[in-house]
Amino acid sequence: MRHERRAALSRLRDLAITIAVALAGGLVAEALALPVAWLLGPVVAATILSLCGFQTRLPEALKTFAFFVLGIQAGSGVSPEIASQIALWPLSFVIQLGGVLLAVLLCYVYLRRLLGWDHASALFASLPGALSFVVAAASETKADMGRVVIIQSIRLLMLIAALVPLLGALEGGGAMTSSIRPAGDGGLFEYGLMFSLCAVTAWLAAKLNVPGGMMLGALIGSAVLHGTSVVHVSLPGFLALPSLVLLGIIVGSRLNGISLKAFLGLLAPALGCFALGLLGTGLAGILAVVLVDLPVPNVALAYAPGALEALTVLAFQFDIDPAYVAAHHVIRFFAIAMIVPLLAKRVSRREAREDGGREGTPGE
Template identity: 60%
Template sequence: MPTITGAGVARIAATLVLAALGGLLAHGLGLPVAWLLGPVVAISLASVAGLDTRLPPVFRQVAFFILGVQAGSGVSPEAIGQLGLWPLSFAIQMVGVLAIVVVTYLYLRKFVGWSHETALFASLPGALAFVLAAASETRADMRSIIIVQTVRLLLLIGALTPALGWLEGGADVDAVARSHGGGLDDYAILLGISGALAWLGARLGVPGGMMLGALIGSALLHGADLSAVSVPQPIAVPCLIVLGALIGGRLHGIERSALVTLLPISLIAFLIGLAMSALAGAAAVLTLDLGPGKVALAYAPGALEALTVLAFQFAIDPAYVAAHHVVRFMGIAFVVPFLARRAKDAVES
């Protein structure tokens, strides 16, 4: 692990304080999921302004683990009864993902005039690490891909949060995260099982492995009605602030001139993705009798960790939401190497 200097500690502390102030302001304004949305906005602005807002990996690991445990506690025995609907929901979702890729690609290629490789990799919704790794082996414009993908994530959080507040009737989402009563032995079992599965998920390289493993462990206990404890608010809120800072920090290092130039293009690409997801979601709601808020989070094009947290905050079956994002991630990760080879062969020939 690299050594953090005194200046590095000050920079990290400044980032966290700024993120916390953003959360406090959003909370004071009564915004939904304020402790996530506020830090995202605050750190995004700081990153665009040129500040170094990056956080060490340990912050990501701890926050993802705690938030995974919290999200899993939102799974109820009643939610387990809907597992039979998931395969059909996965199928509808993947048709929507294909539509996002095709329509976004056509827009970027035919209307914007981007190269085949750049348009292709910029159109893939999520799995950013795989997409960038594969795109780097081609002649794709990496800067354009990073900006389109990052703006998609930021707009997704900004658009879905108030939309869910409306769909779910403006419920007090902060109340969802309050801990149930329980003894130290209950917390030890919850953290022990969740910790073991989080470690396994990270070791196996599963997408969002730390959070997903913790979520599965917590969901198994709560879904089987073997646990009634959750993460207390004084612990959950700082983790939400860290997650918001991590999301906003994705803009670090992006040139402001490039961001301004590509922002309209990114916005249209985002709207295309949102429209295709909405069509697929409407099909799922109408055919499978699923709640619109639940499907909106599950079918949203990207951000497994953030959307799983939103699912818990709005009390919307986080296991269902996380499962769909993993399926989307795995589908994209599976085809990306093939697409990269095709793109590279086309250029060489």
Template identity: 45%
Template sequence: MLCQTVRSGRGGSRSPRRLDPETLTSNFLHLNNTQAAILSLLISAAGALIAKLIGLPIPFLLGSTIAVTAASLSGIRMHLPDWLRVFVFFTLGIQAGSGVSPDTINQMVSWPVSFMMLFVALVLVTGATYLMLRKGFGWDGPTALFSSLPGALSFVLVAAMGTKANMVKITVIQCVRLLLLIGFLAPLLAIIAKNAPHVVVELNYDWTVQEALVLLICGLAGAVLGHFSRVPGGMMLGALVASALLHATSIVTAVVPRSIADIGLIVLGVLIGSRVGAEHRSQLLRYLPAALCAFLIGTVASFFAAFMVWYWLDIHPAQIALAFAPGALEALTVIAFSLGVDPSYVASHHVVRFLMIAFAVPFLARWLRADTETGASE
């Protein structure tokens, strides 16, 4: 703990006052919302540009996420206006949906088997991670369980608040898992996806006024419905579904220009990287071994289920890996589109995984409360 000497009155004695180092680092730049938003976007854009110059895969997402995460951990305030968040979710959803073609519909007959293996992966990831946190690190039951659930962070945190779970531990585990997915899995997938069958071979950027209006109106309607559905990433998912339906039926053939999509990835990097801040540094280091083990177990369990899908079905490994990765819908769907694999397959699996968690968590939370009350009474 740092100390600062303060005089008590004129000519009085000096007395030490304790200062929190996290308070010091978080206040060395006094930024209002506008200034923080501008600085966040500049840092994100700089990270994306550096990543592109040095040849990193998916540079506009990977570079921006790394840069914003580093800045946020150092104590610089990251901020993004709500209207800009809405815009980027809508834009990225429209772009990802344009990767769907009429041929994609023909593949859906084989997806039920894939969904079944997704459930197996969910049980394996949650069960193995729970046992590791309970037996290996001595965490309590509620904290270990909610930390083990792969993804759906907002829903998991709300459910965990009704128990005695440690919210800081859950947040750190879930955020580190997402950052590791972006930082390590994305470059690996970029290598695997080199020979993947791309969804869109020739992109049409020639817009007509009619196509633009149809896509805009339907995309907005889908985004609004997705928002009120309360599904994580619902706004982006709704725009994606609307765009996918229009492109699958060939009503709209043009896609969002790549430059606009790259701007969207830079903004998405701010959203992902700002999930951890200076207040999480001590907890981040303390819980990092548990987070790394959870990520490793989740990756191995997901790999097993994904391997079975690859063995049974004719789907490219990169596509399966993105669909089974225990991460966020928005980030992994965008990665899928960036790599050229089917974003509708990836998005649908993450939505199904969320629904599985959504149905299970209330019962688990009720069971944990009852179990805790029974243990306390004994």
């Protein structure tokens, strides 16, 4: 009993330190006028704490709150004019998936052929996003789980670190430095309708196990209301800002439990995978800009091999169509989620054949 109480107090202490340091990171980033300061600062702060051994993972209730609020916020960036662009999305989806395939192949060859990684570890470390599915599938093989998780986590951190200044430059040299947009005029009825509908759609998406269900469901509800001009309000800053801080902690806590030595040991391979992943998706993005005639910032966020939640929030912060960005990441997520179990079975059979061959070799 005493041990459990001590563990609970330790967890509470780490949570308080994590939130305090994340807020400090946001203040520093805001003072430096960095783009999306209240997301970028907490990401850096939580990453450092994670590597220092602090327990930075948030309780599920706080994560649910953050995703729900940010989903509503992202959906408020959808306008009626977006409906005219939806017909272009299917071709964009096809081009995007081609870029994902190219990125996976480039990363796999790099890890397998140049660095000499085993087949399973190289394969699962090369798949962009859908980390929960990738880790679950990789655990059924002989893949080095530490390598897979670290490579995937560093790639996400590098992606955010690269995209934020890039988008700031594309949007006018550091636009959206405040991270928070005006809430707009609206009465209690509009706010009540927005929160009620979003609560229903978020709950349904979560129950249906939709990727990023709580956030994506809230986004859909908010997008319907704003896209049809039923409501015109966004979230007030006292809700939006804490949610951004919590999202930054969620991203930084991906490295929770990973030692600094392990992180540094795999930093070079992770940077190589990051660069090759950007090359593959970047070539697809150029093709989409040319063929589909879409804005460069939209394609950059939609094709980026990263997390749905973080990139959808970035879309809203930089005034980029969040529905377009979220739709592409959901498509990528579903494609990877469907193929990962098949890959795991194939890898397991291959490992079984190799083990059988070794057992049958004389002298072993």
